[in-house]
Amino acid sequence: MRFIHSADWQIGKVYKQFGAKEESLRQSRLAAIERLGALAVAHGARHVFVAGDIYDSEAPTPITLRAPIERMKPFSEVQWHLLPGNHDPHRPEGVWDRLAQMGLPAHIHLRLTPAVVDLDAGAALLPAPLTRKTEFDDITAWMDAAATPAGVRSALAWRMVRWSISGAKARRAILCRAGRQENGTALLVEVPAAGAAAEVTPLSTGTYRWVTRTERLADAGGVADLEQRLRGEPDLSRLILRLQLDGHLPIAAYADLQNCLVDLEAAVFHLDVDQSALVARPTEADLEAIDFDGVLRRCADLKSLVDDTAQTAEVRHHAEEALVELYLKAAAPKNREAA
Secondary structure (H helix, E strand, C coil), X not given: CEEEEECCCCECCCCHHHHHHHHHHHHHHHHHHHHHHHHHHHCCCCEEEECCCCXXXXXXXXXXXHHHHHHHCCCCCCEEEECCCCCCCCCCCCHHHHHHHHCCCCCXXXXXXXXXXXXXXXXXXXXXXXXXXXXXXXXXXXXXHCCCCCCCEEEEECCCCCCCCCHHHXXXXXXXXXXXXXXXXXXXXXXXXXXXXXXXXXXXCCCCEEEEEEEEXXXXXXXXXXXXXXXXXCCHHHEEEEEEEEEEECHHHHHHHHHHHHHHHHHCCEEEEEEEEEEECCCHHHHHHCCCCCHHHHHHHHHHHHXXXXXXXXXXXXXXXXXXXXXXXXXXXXXHHHC
């Protein structure tokens, strides 16, 4: 038996923090469904199992409700099996009843009851749909004694159910386990025969890459190294990068970092930088670079505030910001002209 395992489509998810880019992200989730259908056809997988959270909420708009169905419709040679999850549990007159009332194509199946589903070639599917957002009972308990034809038994349950499907349960119920979905990834699962180990192959389905990096910086060399590594990320225009920075930098290196971040923001799809733990500390060379029209004395005063541990963190932080501002306005333009 060969099938594709997916989950967490969360159609209708809101991305307000991305501003004008929100719609691109919403559409990318729908595009992933079309990729799943094409991958299923290309790999000869007759079934696609979707283990919950097809929708991001229990009350999608009529358009949002229909959007994933429309993406599945063209792939009539693929059997789609949809399971309620934590974001879209099966409640009376809820999202799943609305879908059923629409009249779905024969190849799109809503798995809303914990009952054995006969597939093909002796294979069986055992779904465990959620009926509420938080589940405290083992809703897969029925699988242990479920009678099925001889062949492959596949369990379909939402991935974050608190108790999870343990290895012991999988052995007791003689289940094929597809593993846990990775971000932007589906799993192609091949089970050669009943009782045989499953062969699992990750398949990329996402449009964008979500990367989070935490970096400690100490000098100009660290800034250059960070820029080189980030520039080496594949497909920058589809990269969503969350960057958390900490450490201490000379003001000149801090200025270089700010220029680097501006360029990087223009290169990636989205950049989110947290610099709250990054401190700019002036060196003697920094102060000399700002020395014009008697400013050096005022810089020295600011530096003394930065270095004075008796001052409050707020006062020292404001002094750091003032020094950086002086450098950016006075020294940085001179350095760029010299270069």
